[in-house]
Amino acid sequence: MSDARNQVRAVLEGPDIHRALTRIAHEILERTRGAESVVLLGIPTRGATLAQRIAGRIAQFEGIKVPVGALDVTMYRDDLRLKPARPLGRTELPPDGVDGRTVVLVDDVLYSGRTVRAALDALNDVGRPKAVQLATLVDRGHRELPIRADYVGKNLPTSKSEKVKVFLQETDGRDAVVLIKEDGR
């Protein structure tokens, strides 16, 4: 991103992300009637961080502790053979598992939908939720599969030549969503 030839534009700053997550937390509470049987599962790395933050908000608003975990989807991806073997992320399931619960998958950017498809497969191997929903901080469009998000932080129209990058305090030292335009396109 320090590359001078690329145009970098911040789309969301810290306070915007804060507000978006607050709204998502409220929406989850509303649509799941108080988040009673909800489990939040973030897709590593940043989705897992976002899931923790949303759980924190829900605890703050309603005083309930929603089980939260992480679901690594690397070994379920359909593009494994397009890149060298990748390191795995951490899967951390809540002690009571996901059976019979409403699982809200959390990811940072929703794009082709292939990560979410992989997550649905991974979820299938760890239990049988009652329902699965999807929350994403940014929906940038260009879906390649019939997948949509239930909770969206921001709809961000992009072109395929652009890149969207999410920075979070916990992993990157700051909160921001930036749009990177590669020059000459």
Add this chain to the structure above:
Amino acid sequence: MKRHLISTGDLTRDDATLILDTAEEMARISQRSIKKLPTLRGRTVVNLFYEDSTRTRISFEAAAKRLSADVINFSARGSSVSKGESLKDTALTLEAMGADAVVIRHAASGAPHRLATWVRGSVVNAGDGTHEHPTQALLDAFSIRRRLGRIEGLKVAIVGDVLHSRVARSNVLLLHTLGAEVTLVAPPTLLPVAVETWPCQVSYDLDAVLPKSDVVMMLRVQLERMNAAYFPSAREYSRRYGLDRDRFARLHDDAVVMHPGPMNRGMEISAEVADSPRSTIVEQVTNGVTVRMAVLYLLLGGSEPAIGGAE
């Protein structure tokens, strides 16, 4: 790029750490009720075993199957090898069948290295003669890390028949790469030539080494490979180099005892020590599957391998 796992000497510290970290995730998956992953669907792993083996072959087979690879088991007995087919011709046959990885165990040191020049897929050394057994060393390192939380700075004693042991060489190279201090302990007759060039210390006195060790790895006395007298009697060997109750008591409280199996109970290790809670022998078998899953995943789980040495 084509890469193989033939020697632990080919692994960088980053490679080795990546394998151990990946194995850690595989171990978590192995605790689920559904242990199967779709990751290597459509890939073919051939187990080419020219020497008898139970745990290593079964362990590789389980690892490949849990990752959904197709597994072809080939043992020299009952195959065309008994009709005189050469390793090269067998390799070319496997090649024609489209093997993505060949796991080979062979009595001749260097066989996997030769094989790597004949096949397109990745070669995984599952033990060659008295040379190396890299996945055993990786699972040993993994077992150590799980028990003691780290490898860096640990004092590891590898005791016994170093001369005939492929496990010893692989472990010395790997543990050195990972920052442990290794001491080989054996009678002079059971140490290989040029052992002074290995990245480790050598001692003939087990009792002097034991109290300082965090890990004591006992090696099997490989009587089947011994065509000469390397020590006066089994009893004398056992008294000087066996890990019995008295020696075990002199280890410090956190030290662990390892053995790659199969054991000669009463020879290099007493039954009491082998079955004690500080022995990792049973875990080592369990960890074998997860470590081999990690190795197969990192070699075959992408467009090109993430670990290993090039040929």
